[in-house]
Amino acid sequence: MKRDDTEKRAKVKVIQFDQHQHALTELEQHCETFADVGGLEDIKKKINMDFILPLQNPEYFKAFGKATGGSLLLFGPPGCGKTFIAKAIAGEIKANFIHLELQAILSMYVGQSEHNLHDIFEKARDNSPCVLFIDELDSIGGNRQGMSQHHDRVLVNQLLIELDGLGTFNDGVYVIGATNTPWYLDPALRRPGRFNKMVFMPPPSEEERVDILNLKLSGKPHDQIDVLKIAKKTCHFSGADLEQLVSDALDQAIERSLQQGKLSPVHQTDLESSLQGRVPSTLEWFSTAKNYAMFSDANKAYQSVLDYMKRNKLK
Ligand SMILES: Nc1ncnc2c1ncn2[C@@H]1O[C@H](COP(=O)(O)OP(=O)(O)OP(=O)(O)O)[C@@H](O)[C@H]1O
Ligand SMILES: [Mg+2]
Known part of the structure; x- marks a missing residue:
């Protein structure tokens, strides 16, 4: 599909958090689809199996007592399509799409951010099927012990509560998180039922x-x-x-x-x-990621990173 084939693109309801009005705003938007995403075939296939098929055939999943919905954590170097593919998923399944930049809800008023977060999850449930994309997860998902501000900690806890609802009352809500630094995420966020499926988004071949x-x-x-x-x-x-x-x-x-x-x-x-003179922007990320992948990766969550480095002769 050509990028200018706008009329053929999926039209979805996009809900965003307006930082100035401190409110959720809705607009209809043409979303990219997988056809606009170059390569990443394995990732598209995985998303199709885990996300799109259950959504399009909920009766089969319901018959076997499986909830339709789930969560996925995209991670990798900057600029490799995490935000881009999340939008394309919404376009692909023609589901409502909520794009939440966490930075936007970090309210200056104590107590307000967790209400904002709760409102956004409620909105996703009301609009199901819905893809809720939480971008820049690193801006709050950080290790709770290491956090200086009590108020950030409260927000992480609120996120945990909302994600725990995934198996039950979040039916039809698909949560996609994205981060460049998954190793800084609070381990509690990675437990089963929360963001337990991690997908590495490597630089393109x-x-x-x-x-x-x-x-x-x-x-x-x-x-x-x-x-x-x-x-x-x-x-x-x-x-x-x-x-x-x-x-x-x-x-x-x-x-x-x-x-x-x-x-x-x-x-x-x-x-x-x-x-001329241009260098890839991903190398710095790999030199950091390598340390985490080699020395603190008990569950082999970063094996895909090491495999990529080996295949591409990165030291
Ligand atoms: N596979 C791809 N196919 C087509 N365009 C791509 C692809 N990957 C990245 N791009 C282009 O690069 C731009 C930046 O990608 P994107 O914003 O999704 O990166 P990101 O992984 O979210 O980066 P960050 O970690 O900095 O948020 C996109 O707007 C898109 O135009
Ligand atoms: Mg991004």
Whole structure:
């Protein structure tokens, strides 16, 4: 699907927390679907099995006494599509989507943030089937002992209470959390029934980089581009790094068009020159993750990270 095929995109009700009005606001939005997400086939398959099929066939799951709903924790280096795929899940299942940036509910009034959090879970239950996406989980999920502020601790406890409802009264509510630093999460959040399914979102492979570059160039005026050549030179680049690369190349084409007074498409050289001096933004994350994966990973939650590093010859 082309990115400009807006009318074919799923329309979903998106509920967001308005930081200024301190209230939930609703709007109808066209959401991305899996077709807009380059690569990540294994992850799409897993999400399909765990999330989408139960939602589309609830009668089978109910017959066997299984609740439809659940939770998933996406983790990985920045810019590798955690937020992007969560939105695409909502588009894919045409469920209502609540996007909660935790930072937004950290109210200055003591006691207000946990009410806000409770209201948001209530809203998700009222709007089921609903995907509740809790982004930037690290901003509160931190280890409770290590937290300086009592008020943050209360909020983590509230989150635990809400998540515990997942098996019973959260039927049809799908909670997706995202974090760059899962090792800082309160271990209580990772217990069964809460965020016990962790999914690693790695940087795109060479083949996936081809897909992403094509998606980002699609609909823009461009020459015949050797995308594979660029993909070969962008090992460890995140999806966001690739998006930036294409965006810089588009800027060059616009500048040239303005100078020449006629439309000048993106050339291969624009991409090559915007690649100059650019380094992948994911490497720093891997050097930190490696320590946690090797020395504090009793449950092998980070084995996927080590496997990725080995496969991609990262030290
Ligand atoms: N697999 C992908 N296919 C297409 N675009 C992608 C993909 N991965 C990342 N992108 C692009 O990169 C941008 C940044 O991705 P996103 O915001 O989802 O990263 P993130 O993992 O949530 O990062 P952070 O940890 O910084 O929040 C997206 O808006 C999207 O345009
Ligand atoms: Mg994000």
